[in-house]
Amino acid sequence: MGHVGLYRLVCLSAWFILKAAAESMVITPSKLVVKYGDAASATCSTTEQKHGGMGWEASEGGVDIVEGVQQVTWAVPNITHWDLKPICYMISENVEQLVKELNIVIYKLPDSIDVKKCSEPLNEGETCTLQCDIKSVAPVKNLQVMWYKQQVVLENVTFNENTMSPVEKHLNRSIQASRNDDGAEYWCEAKLELGPEGPQPPPTKKSEPRRITVHYKPRFANDxxxxxxxxxxxxxxxxxxxxxxxxxxxxxxxxxxxxxxxxxxxxxxxxxxxxxxxxxxxxxxxxxPYPNTVFLVCLLIGIFVALVLIAAVIFTHWKRKQGRAANNSIPSPADQKEEDVESYELA
Structure with missing residues (x-):
């Protein structure tokens, strides 16, 4: 038990020494996002004044150990290796060798992206499956695939895979044909979300839109x-x-x-x-039936004339009544003569 404990203690102490020494090494940029086939470079520097030399270990652009420098640069004119993992190393006075790996992401848009549509024409109510074929894209863990209908996103698909080299992907999308789908365009779009260090906006590639033809019967909104x-x-x-x-x-x-x-x-x-x-x-x-205009006009005129005649009759009757009332208030000649005789006798 004592030997095992001592071994663990030595290993743990060595890990702390390596970690502390590695922190004195800085790679700029800390993360490199580069398109496959493009040029790339990074600089490894140290704060250690005394060391046994620095260099880069890589399948492309490796740099042999250089003594008496505080930094060393890794550079390639064009990246052609997918498993590229550049490692900066330094010989320290305290440990045999310190290493630090460059965080590099190599990406590639698909060679092609295409949608295979269903056999047409579709009948209303039928279900069919569209297929989006994506050829040679990397890295797949950064890939997002969007299904579109017209300008509306129907689905967003992501992948949980760590494969760094190009892959092919085939995605299916089922649709149920309706009359509103007749003439609608469907397509898929591949987008590489590479983070803030990557190109902005994220690189994308989309398929040609596929127009859907749907057969459907007539239907009136109001019958x-x-x-x-x-x-x-x-x-x-x-x-x-x-x-x-x-x-x-x-x-x-x-x-x-x-x-x-x-x-x-x-x-x-x-x-x-x-x-x-x-x-x-x-x-x-x-x-x-369209209303008879002449009949309506005649009817209205007849009603108007009747109202006028009724008003005239009422007015005439009222005038006669007023006349009789006036005649009743004037004394007759006989009454007037008797009234004069009485006045004379009194006198």
């Missing part, structure tokens, strides 16, 4: 419409795919009419049927 007769055009236009065929029927029509509109003059019920390969829909137009 009945009431209007007044006259020189009126009935409009039966409705959305459907394939475009519908229109037929018009009415009890008083001698034949069937075709087309989305129908000009009518007479009242009645007109039935329009819109149909295509997916089904049909019917709309009823109720054309009410």
């Amino acid at each position: 009945t419409e009431t209007i007044e007769a006259g020189n009126t055009t009935l409009n039966c236009t409705v959305k459907a795919n394939p475009p519908p065929v229109y037929t018009w029927e009415a009890p008083h029509l001698d034949e069937t009419f075709y087309g989305p509109t129908l000009s009518v003059t007479y009242p009645g019920n007109y039935k329009c049927t819109a149909s295509n390969q997916r089904g049909n829909a019917t709309k009823l137009f109720i054309v009410k």
Whole structure:
């Protein structure tokens, strides 16, 4: 037990010595994000005044040990290794060798990204699967894939993988076709989220949009419409795919009419049927009799004349009544004569 404890103590002490010495080594930049094939460089410096030399160990751009310097630079004209892990090392007076690894992320946008659409045309209500194929992208742990419908994000997919070299990804997206999907465009977009040290905005690549064709039957928002007769055009236009065929029927029509509109003059019920390969829909137009303007005018004039005559009769009756009241208040000649005789006798 004593030997084991002593061994652990020695190892722990060595770890602290290495850690303290490694902190005297600084790599600038602390994190390097570089596109595959581009140039890259980093500088390793130390505060140690006395050491046995510094250098870089790397599969590309390695630097042999250099004595009497405080910094040494690693540089490559273009990165071609995916497993690149540059390590700065220094021979110290206290320990045999100190090392510090450069935090480097090598990225690459996909060679191609494409969406395979479903067999078309789709019928309303059917389910189909779109496939997004992404070829040769890295690193996959920084990859985000967005599914779009028009300009709306449907799904955001991320990956929990540590593979640094390029990979292929195939993502599926199920959709249930509706009439609103007819003519809609779907696409997928790959984005590499590389953090603040990476390019801003994050590099992206998107597929060509795929337009979806959906077949659906006609459907009226209102299946009945009431209007007044006259020189009126009935409009039966409705959305459907394939475009519908229109037929018009009415009890008083001698034949069937075709087309989305129908000009009518007479009242009645007109039935329009819109149909295509997916089904049909019917709309009823109720054309009410148009009011008779001449009759209304004559009726109003008659009412006005009647009111005037009634007013005239009432006025005449009132005048006669006033006249009789006035006559009753004036004395007659006989009464006047008697009144004069009485006045004379009194005198």
